[in-house]
Amino acid sequence: MLDLRPVGYVIGLLVACLGLTMLAPLISDLTVNNGHWPVFLEASVITVFSGGLTALSCRNGVTEGLSIRQTFLLTTLVWLALPFFGSIPFVIGATNLSFTNAFFEAMSGLTTTGATVIGGIEALPEGLKLWRGILQWLGGIGIIVMAMVFLPELKVGGMQVFRSEAFETMGKILPRATEIASRISVIYVGLTLTCALAYSATGMNSFDAMVHAMTTVSTGGMANTDSSFGIYSAGAHYVACVFMVLAALPFVRYVQIITGSAKPLFRDPQVRAFLATIGIIVCVLSVFLFETFHGYNEIAFREALFNVVSIMTGTGYSSADYMQWGPFAAVLFFLVGLIGGCAGSTACSIKIFRYQLLFASIKTQIKRIHTPHGVFTPRFDGRPVGQDVLNSVMAFFVAFIVTMGLITVALGLTGLDFITSVSGAATALANIGPGLGDEIGPAGNFQGLNDAAKWILSIAMLVGRLEVLSVFTLLTWYFWRS
Amino acid sequence: MLDLRPVGYVIGLLVACLGLTMLAPLISDLTVNNGHWPVFLEASVITVFSGGLTALSCRNGVTEGLSIRQTFLLTTLVWLALPFFGSIPFVIGATNLSFTNAFFEAMSGLTTTGATVIGGIEALPEGLKLWRGILQWLGGIGIIVMAMVFLPELKVGGMQVFRSEAFETMGKILPRATEIASRISVIYVGLTLTCALAYSATGMNSFDAMVHAMTTVSTGGMANTDSSFGIYSAGAHYVACVFMVLAALPFVRYVQIITGSAKPLFRDPQVRAFLATIGIIVCVLSVFLFETFHGYNEIAFREALFNVVSIMTGTGYSSADYMQWGPFAAVLFFLVGLIGGCAGSTACSIKIFRYQLLFASIKTQIKRIHTPHGVFTPRFDGRPVGQDVLNSVMAFFVAFIVTMGLITVALGLTGLDFITSVSGAATALANIGPGLGDEIGPAGNFQGLNDAAKWILSIAMLVGRLEVLSVFTLLTWYFWRS
Numbered sequence A, B: 001m002l003d004l005r006p007v008g009y010v011i012g013l014l015v016a017c018l019g020l021t022m023l024a025p026l027i028s029d030l031t032v033n034n035g036h037w038p039v040f041l042e043a044s045v046i047t048v049f050s051g052g053l054t055a056l057s058c059r060n061g062v063t064e065g066l067s068i069r070q071t072f073l074l075t076t077l078v079w080l081a082l083p084f085f086g087s088i089p090f091v092i093g094a095t096n097l098s099f100t101n102a103f104f105e106a107m108s109g110l111t112t113t114g115a116t117v118i119g120g121i122e123a124l125p126e127g128l129k130l131w132r133g134i135l136q137w138l139g140g141i142g143i144i145v146m147a148m149v150f151l152p153e154l155k156v157g158g159m160q161v162f163r164s165e166a167f168e169t170m171g172k173i174l175p176r177a178t179e180i181a182s183r184i185s186v187i188y189v190g191l192t193l194t195c196a197l198a199y200s201a202t203g204m205n206s207f208d209a210m211v212h213a214m215t216t217v218s219t220g221g222m223a224n225t226d227s228s229f230g231i232y233s234a235g236a237h238y239v240a241c242v243f244m245v246l247a248a249l250p251f252v253r254y255v256q257i258i259t260g261s262a263k264p265l266f267r268d269p270q271v272r273a274f275l276a277t278i279g280i281i282v283c284v285l286s287v288f289l290f291e292t293f294h295g296y297n298e299i300a301f302r303e304a305l306f307n308v309v310s311i312m313t314g315t316g317y318s319s320a321d322y323m324q325w326g327p328f329a330a331v332l333f334f335l336v337g338l339i340g341g342c343a344g345s346t347a348c349s350i351k352i353f354r355y356q357l358l359f360a361s362i363k364t365q366i367k368r369i370h371t372p373h374g375v376f377t378p379r380f381d382g383r384p385v386g387q388d389v390l391n392s393v394m395a396f397f398v399a400f401i402v403t404m405g406l407i408t409v410a411l412g413l414t415g416l417d418f419i420t421s422v423s424g425a426a427t428a429l430a431n432i433g434p435g436l437g438d439e440i441g442p443a444g445n446f447q448g449l450n451d452a453a454k455w456i457l458s459i460a461m462l463v464g465r466l467e468v469l470s471v472f473t474l475l476t477w478y479f480w481r482s
């Protein structure tokens, strides 16, 4: 039998911590004196109390390590428990959402998807705006830790490629997670503060600058306005681009920069491929916009840059309703969203290193055609890639595409139209945020969807954020047999 | 240096044969005395002459075998040369098509895609209707031979799984191709005649029965009316379903039935999975149609059955404009088209055995989570599957999905809308026929698309029919270096 107590203990602690972070929006509401603070007091008490009790009741089962199966269970259950408690302020607060909507919003926040069911965000109490930012910010650091510690251990989606990185000799999984989290936190906090200062410098007010910094470095994409980044200045757009890109690079490289060497960052094949891909796509789209709409000017280039960076990093801000740019742009944004950023960052989707590994494998196979008995091994970052890694990546890719298909069908069955079903499945599974079409496109939101669709999308966000197979594994007979 | 003469010799012979088959529509036009026969005489003379000259000029380089690289080149060049000459009757005949349209139509025919740029098909001279049928019929047998002989040899797309089948001991590639082609031809002709008789029995006139039998057993899907199968009787629909399914099963099983055993057919895991999948999807769609439109009646069941079988086998006939059935049906048909039939048949798309192999690999990986040091091997048909096969299948899947994405972008760039771009790329690459939306959906055709889109789709049909990587291999530096 699987001992669930260590899992319950960690989840309890994390839920309690989430409850403590609710004090931040409480303070924020108190500061502006909008009378909304009791919401966060109540939510905080419930959450700290529930989390604390769970941790206490599981305390006597805690050992130093977690088994692989316990780790699997932990990753999925954490990402179910946190949105559950994170949704409380949306239910009892000024948004007055149904549980379905609130859970969707919290899941969208914590998975750094950024899709929203709230209209009229400008008019929300400060605490709720901040809470959305905090959910995304916590989700972001959670993802990095998960990508650096848990997923390589679970060998899910080929993340074990990154196993022999900076932290490999750091011992058992939970102490290592704590150690990595603290080192990464310094960088994450530093990036967030720098980003907030930069936004302020462009003329954004300090509250918006802070919240947007949180949703930028987490590539979350929730904004304090219904029109996302459309109302902000050119400066803010460029600042956002810089920090969205920084947030989509592997955070282990920043640890290395701090400890003395920037070389690994510039030599990282993921980073190079990621920047090159963004560059090419921005050029193509800029030329397209120059030709069709704006003439040769800065606005067209900036809109191409901002929106491509936003979608490819999986942030999901928008500066314009690119559905107005015609079908080519729509198709392009759809596919750019399926590329994604670098592993070990807050970015999501299929991710560039998987394409690199898959293409390396295809290249090897083509070489074998010419020299059938030659020995060729796919390489990544100069090192040969093991077959188990390729198999994992392949499994991820297939599972991702097939899941996207099934979610599309399920959404279609709830009555959504073709473009909403297809792009909704993609944007949720890839944790991007906006979809395509009038309803869930950059100018719309997810408010008007039916409840069934919202639950399907919530599950899709979870599945996508946990690299698909770590969730599906829990649903197999193999996992549970003793 | 690659010796191109053996390749030229085979292509020349095949082109000359194509020229000879043009005598069939010539006879057809003469019989009904519509004055259109000189078109086919002219086309036939040009084609036989060109093919014969090519073969003759390459004759002194012919050896008994073909190298792997020559085989690669042969498969792609054959499927370029035949549509080129096959398009002549559409240019000089009553259709009076531009070369772009004629090449699209011939490529669509020979790749058994069945997408058409011709409106008013009912009014065409008999010869041209027959010629469309013949192109599909020849394409169908060509595909089976290619899938049974060439692709396993080239190790493209995991087809080498089927290498140790009935014909493995038959020696060198060209004699083997001839031997297999002759054995399969008997079955293919038999199926076609039976199908034609069955259509006649449902009240279809003998000419339509013959042409539709040709486009049914090749899972081609070109019909003699603009409204596809909509005008025919319920009986014709059921007959079509039976023969579409038969045409999508592995033809090697029919060879085994003739030589005495039907067991291999019923034990084939591909066949079981294929039939089970069709069954489930037909049930789901039937219930959906019962609930939303028709009530519990035979028509709703038949429309679900006919159109699902048509799309999943890649035939592409339609009995109704299923775009009217709402977004769920559209999404479902889109994804059903990406499943496909069995390998070694005339069916196309990703094919059911690849999903079986990929899922077997994922299952193995999940088992390893529970028992990390256990030895698990993915199995297919009871036998362990080699890693090279899995790598090939993975390469195919990735190449297929990425190519579909790139074609979608290219189509978007030519100005097609989202649903036309996405479904057009899928339907061409998977060789199905109809797409989605008003323009290229079951009620439309490809006539109104711009020329650039038609060329992109023609290339997509070719690439899809040749299992993607056998074409891409030709575009690499590795292939051409000496």
Ligand SMILES: [K+]
Residues within 6 Å of the ligand: A112, A113, A114, A219, A220, A221, A314, A315, A316, A431, A432, A433
């Ligand atoms: K996002």
Ligand SMILES: [K+]
Residues within 6 Å of the ligand: B112, B113, B114, B219, B220, B221, B314, B315, B316, B431, B432, B433
């Ligand atoms: K077809």
